[in-house]
Amino acid sequence: MKSETAHVKAIVYDYPLTASKRGFDWCWWNEKEGDWNNFRVGEKKYQYEYHTPIARADGTEYGLRVRLTPDVDYSIDESTKIYFNNQEYLSVGKTKLSFEGVHAYVILDLGAATGTANLHTIKYDTKGGTSIPPQTVEDGHLAALPQSTKKYPDTFIGWYLDEEGTREFKYKEPIREDMTLYAKWRTNVLLPEIRLYSDTTVLPAGPVPSVKVTSGTEQVHTWLDEENEWLYWDKSISGWKYLPKEGVAKEGVAKDDGTVYGLWIQLFIRGAYYVNEKTKVYFNDRECLNLGHTELDTTKAYESEYADLYLDYGRVGTGVFSERNKDKTDIKPEDPTDNNAESSGNSGSSGSGNSGSSSASGSASTGRGSSSGSAGSSSGSFSGGGSSAGASSGGGGGASGTVKISSGTAGQVLGVERASFDGKWMQDAKGWWIQYSDGSYPKNEWKLLPWNNSTAWYFFDGAGYMKTGWLNHNGKWYFLSTVSDGSLGAMKTGWLQDTIDGNWYYLDTVSGEMKTGWQEIGGKRYYLNTEQSRKLGAMYRNEKTPDGMQVDESGARIG
Known part of the structure; x- marks a missing residue:
């Protein structure tokens, strides 16, 4: 489009079609808003995924936006007449004149589209x-x-x-x-480790030094600013903050006041590799991700092939490899019902019946979707005395035994080597996980894996690590073995006593789900808490239940 009027340039923006997200300056009349709308990605009615707008023969009115730029000493205002193809146009339809700085813009109403687009x-x-x-x-x-x-x-x-x-x-x-x-x-292939090196491992008091960190891993390049990005640990938010620059020189200053300092190191991952929570990081040939508040942030590693390492340098004079791991105030007591709680202990069960028999040492589960012992038969003895026994229509006999758990730590050794179907067990400072032959691993899912000449169910969290202890999954509670005898992580079934709170819980013999309310087990009825007065699922014993029923020391209903 060109202007036939001297001293005025008329421009319709024709952006390169492979780069524009707007196309030509075509507009469409939005009846609801009473105004012209550009063709842009995101318009509710005319959202398009192409660059050149397409007019629809559905009665919608279309307009063309033209920028009018007058020469110096000339101007355009509301009194200026606009002609289009020799027709005075400001009175045509919804033609609109507007102004932005020295430029004037006119949207020419070209009416509705006709015909059919191919x-x-x-x-x-x-x-x-x-x-x-x-x-x-x-x-x-x-x-x-x-x-x-x-x-x-x-x-x-x-x-x-x-x-x-x-x-x-x-x-x-x-x-x-x-x-x-x-x-x-x-x-891409998971990069199993990154090795970094530096001559500076201790931070002195005073202006923070410029530290050079190099990579000994071919696939990784370290990027550091010349002045380095020093950090300090803010206890109030339990996170790193940039060290403020002080004084005339505007430089960071490390103080011998107990503050924990860190260094931000940006890692560029080359080639067909990626890093995640399972990548081990070594600093001067010592694993460093378990040092204090050291953290490898891999959230950008997939999108931009960068990862950020926040290396805990400890306090002034202590150094990266000080004995300190975390401040005592940073350590939280374990909660046995917390999704991330870890515990340890031992259990055992044995049973027989007309439909079969089984025995296990250290685990009360042979797998989710299967049960040990005869169907419909179960009995147990509880600490503090008392017992129950019985039979059901599924077969005679029963089971006896105790299951106890106690607090412990995460990442315990599995005890015996176990093979998965198409991968292998791996362990790092954070715990156990399975790596398949293609480098992938299970996460956020249950896996049925070989165990003790049978199979057992295991759960792997969002980072791919095997869970132990209490697990809340999809609103249901499960307990995964905490015993390092080869059963670590295996899903438990049947009666379970938590020695932390002293309560007994019952886990479904097939699904492993913690049961609540009245349950008939081994021919007797037990009440497993549903109220807020105590732990969810905890068995009532030697007292009255919320609905007024009396239970004995073993938890069985009387009468």
């Missing part, structure tokens, strides 16, 4: 990545560049015309037909 659809096969919505493109126009699909931990390479990824799609070629584009991925 449209093509582009579909995206992400090959397991996040979904991309189909794109509509007018015949002969260019496709937009859609957002990249994501598939952790692989790297997206681009879109291809064939599933094998041999013919790359060219965005500068006009679209002439419907098509499907296929994502191509680079398979």
